[in-house]
Amino acid sequence: SQQGEEDPQALSIQEGENATMNCSYKTSINNLQWYRQNSGRGLVHLILIRSNEREKHSGRLRVTLDTSKKSSSLLITASRAADTASYFCATDAAGNMLTFGGGTRLMVKP
């Protein structure tokens, strides 16, 4: 079974609005990462947050991590049509490979 589970599975918003995606996981982790996948393409790394960090920013992205609740959220502010993609959280629990969730499909309407 997958370590991470994203919520919602699909999200549709208007350009300029904020988009929030959540990720829950099951076991203790070393770090949690968020990736983006455009249709039919490979995944691209967005941001990594370590287990001892609570919040991290990168441009219009804000990631939070609550290890007590085993959850993370990704906020995309002032969304653009070009942000339309699937977003995946991935956990590094054993210090080896990443385990991915099922993803959130984001559609940003112009």
Place this chain on the structure above:
Amino acid sequence: NAGVTQTPKFQVLKTGQSMTLQCAQDMNHEYMSWYRQDPGMGLRLIHYSVGAGITDQGEVPNGYNVSRSTTEDFPLRLLSAAPSQTSVYFCASSYFPGQGATEAFFGQGTRLTVV
């Protein structure tokens, strides 16, 4: 700097055929892995390698073999293709600087159909 290169991009196989999906990276990464992605789902780990000569199984290893003879290459072999192996396959690589993995770099994927 090509990053992670996967070949072929598309492949159609008949049930029972075998084939090798190629993956090469030019970033001198220790860690390489293979995932499969089924429609509307996330990625599931098939096999991974922490360095040349070392491989291990992931979540869904049955029907697949891997080897790692060099740092750069990590081929995935389908022994006897089955329709259930129809999927998009992604290869990824990353550094491992101590505690926890750094970001993974992904290839563009191989779309495999088994008929």
